[in-house]
Amino acid sequence: DIQMTQSPSSLSASVGDRVTITCRASQTINSYLNWYQQRPGKAPKLLIYAASSLQTGVPSRFSGSGSGTDFTLTISSLQPEDFATYFCQQSYVTSYTFGQGTKVEIK
Amino acid sequence: QLQLQESGPGLVQPSETLSLNCTVSSGAISSTSHYWGWVRQPPGTGKGLEWIGNIYYSGSTYYNPSLKSRITLSIDTSKNQFSLKVTSVTAADTAVYFCARGWGGSYSRLDSWGQGILVTV
Numbered sequence: 001d002i003q004m005t006q007s008p009s010s011l012s013a014s015v016g017d018r019v020t021i022t023c024r025a026s027q028t029i030n031s032y033l034n035w036y037q038q039r040p041g042k043a044p045k046l047l048i049y050a051a052s053s054l055q056t057g058v059p060s061r062f063s064g065s066g067s068g069t070d071f072t073l074t075i076s077s078l079q080p081e082d083f084a085t086y087f088c089q090q091s092y093v094t095s096y097t098f099g100q101g102t103k104v105e106i107k
Numbered sequence: 108q109l110q111l112q113e114s115g116p117g118l119v120q121p122s123e124t125l126s127l128n129c130t131v132s133s134g135a136i137s138s139t140s141h142y143w144g145w146v147r148q149p150p151g152t153g154k155g156l157e158w159i160g161n162i163y164y165s166g167s168t169y170y171n172p173s174l175k176s177r178i179t180l181s182i183d184t185s186k187n188q189f190s191l192k193v194t195s196v197t198a199a200d201t202a203v204y205f206c207a208r209g210w211g212g213s214y215s216r217l218d219s220w221g222q223g224i225l226v227t228v
Contacts, residue, residue, distance in 0.1 A: 001172070031214070032214060032215075034216045034217075036156075036217075042222075043205055043207075043220035043221060043222055043223055044146075044156065044205070044217070044220060045220070046216055046217060046218050049210075049214055049216040049218075050213075050214040050216075053214075055216075055218065087155075087156055089156075089158075089216075089217075091214065091215040091216060094161070094169045095158065095169075095171055095172060096158040096161075096215070097158065098155060098156040098157070098158065099155075100155045101154075101155055101156075
């Protein structure tokens with residue numbers, strides 16, 4: 001299995017801050033990397049696919065970058081509705097493993 | 108807009124079989140561009156997501172190797188529904204189970220999700 005490791009596990013930030021979350025794969029996955037947002041009690045929501053493509057309807061303050069083994073999700077200006085947990089997922093091999101999640105909390 | 112809805116018992120006894128259905132509305136389960144999958148998450152804030160498996164309209168399936176011996180996915184196009192069975196359940200199978208639609212082309216991703224159903228063993 002490909003292991004996905006996110007960092008940090010949690011972070012505190014203020015509205016308007018720039019936030020960066022990192023995801024590292026245990027082997028190369030090219031650009032087969034997705035990012036999801038999960039608010040408490042809700043289903044995950046797709047934000048970014050293919051490492052850097054913005055899903056339809058997702059605000060442009062969200063962006064993704066990276067390829068190979070190292071990837072980044074950036075929120076350019078944190079909004080109140082962005083306080084949530086974020087997960088990365090590899091789709092390079094069909095055992096679509098997720099990272100452990102990064103919880104973004106209000107400072 | 109596509110909607111997915113999980114259904115099934117919320118409580119299953121140890122060693123028995125967990126059975127869930129996912130009903131798809133406002134979209135065809137027979138799409139050849141998509142697949143249908145299950146993901147689960149242990150209850151509690153901050154717990155991780157575990158991919159369970161996928162099924163295509165053709166009936167082709169892909170299972171998580173760690174669960175493969177105990178899971179079966181099936182699809183019923185007449186009901187626009189797909190299903191998950193997990194046999195010999197233990198407390199470790201207690202989780203919120205999500206069904207989802209996946210893009211079956213290049214750069215697979217899960218783009219629509221059900222609300223989730225909590226199953227307690």
